[in-house]
Amino acid sequence: MKQVFLFFIIALELFGNVVKSPVIGINEDATEVTIKVEKIDVGVSGFIVHEIADGHTTILKNAVVTSYDEGSKIAKVQISRYNALASSALPDGKWEVKVGDTAVLAFGYTRGILIAPNEEIYYKITKNSKLQWVHPDIFATVLSFNGHPTPLRSDFTQMSIDSSVGLVFIFLDNRVYTLDAKSFKILAITDAKVEQKEVSLPFYTRVPEIDAAWWGEGSDELEEYEPHYYELIIKANPNDKTLYEIVKSGNEKLKDLLDEFDFEGKKDDRKKTFGLF
Structure with missing residues (x-):
């Protein structure tokens, strides 16, 4: 049992470092940016940060990694409204995300x-x-x-x-x-x-x-x-096939949750599982 938890602790410690990378591209409707980074996992969240002046920055958007290509080292990052510090007493800047801003990921x-x-x-x-x-x-x-x-x-x-x-x-x-x-x-x-x-x-x-x-x-x-x-x-x-297999092999209380998954080939798998062929 000690060995099992040692493996868990080692895996856990790998998540500790903040990742910072400049924005190198923005899609047409400004809902997604691209960055180049050595390694990042899909699903990691963070912020897009804009430098106002030397030593002064502001957070513009929330950010979540949606895809990562290991060959090119390019990650696509979905951005959305940042409202964690929303307050009528704070100034509301009009800055938009642009190339050169910084994606700060794995924050916290x-x-x-x-x-x-x-x-x-x-x-x-x-x-x-x-x-x-x-x-x-x-x-x-x-x-x-x-x-x-x-x-x-x-x-x-x-x-x-x-x-x-x-x-x-x-x-x-x-x-x-x-x-x-x-x-x-x-x-x-x-x-x-x-x-x-x-x-x-x-x-x-x-x-x-x-x-x-x-x-x-x-x-x-x-x-x-x-x-x-x-x-x-x-x-x-909903597209995680590993999670799907875990739930499928779980107890009967979980069977109805299989309908929540959505990925190519799921319908055929369900037919095989319940003998509908």
């Missing part, structure tokens, strides 16, 4: 949060890592403020912004899924075989109760751990 990857089903698993995974772990109690307070005893994707995004968390780790069925906190794209799937004796819902936290809103999505108590977190991950990764 030194800080992470682990969603685990119980205290034992939580501490087995986190105790030997140099990563700055944000305790799930903090996330539980975010959920309580929002009235969401069932965590939503938007809750993870808010926590990422409020606590500068770059990575989310979710333990599911003897695996740890490493996700970018904003894009929720899978960066790694690591085996972590450990006995799961009990489940705390919605996850391990020392907060005794999460307040619920009167109505709306997320306001109901979470009834089952694995199906909910698998669904959140699948919705952000």
Whole structure:
């Protein structure tokens, strides 16, 4: 077991460095830029930064890597409105992204949060890592403020912004899924075989109760751990064939989630799986 967690910790430490690269191209409708970078994973998020004057910069856009070509070292980066620091008291610049601006990616990857089903698993995974772990109690307070005893994707995004968390780790069925906190794209799937004796819902936290809103999505108590977190991950990764195979080979409670996937050849695979040929 020690060896398994050593491998996980080594993989985890690889995510620590911020990547900076100048913008070398912008598409026609200014929704995507290109950069040249030695190595980057699809799904890594960050910002586009513009230099106003010597030593003074401002963040213009959110950024998420959508593709990377290892041969040319070219990455395509989707950009969108940056509103993390939105305030009527702050000046609103009119700068647009241009060639020469800087993509800052993997920002906050030194800080992470682990969603685990119980205290034992939580501490087995986190105790030997140099990563700055944000305790799930903090996330539980975010959920309580929002009235969401069932965590939503938007809750993870808010926590990422409020606590500068770059990575989310979710333990599911003897695996740890490493996700970018904003894009929720899978960066790694690591085996972590450990006995799961009990489940705390919605996850391990020392907060005794999460307040619920009167109505709306997320306001109901979470009834089952694995199906909910698998669904959140699948919705952000509908083309991931590795995840599809994991879910397909999982228990019956996960079978309905197969319909959430969308990639070429899935329909034929489903026919073979359920003997429809």
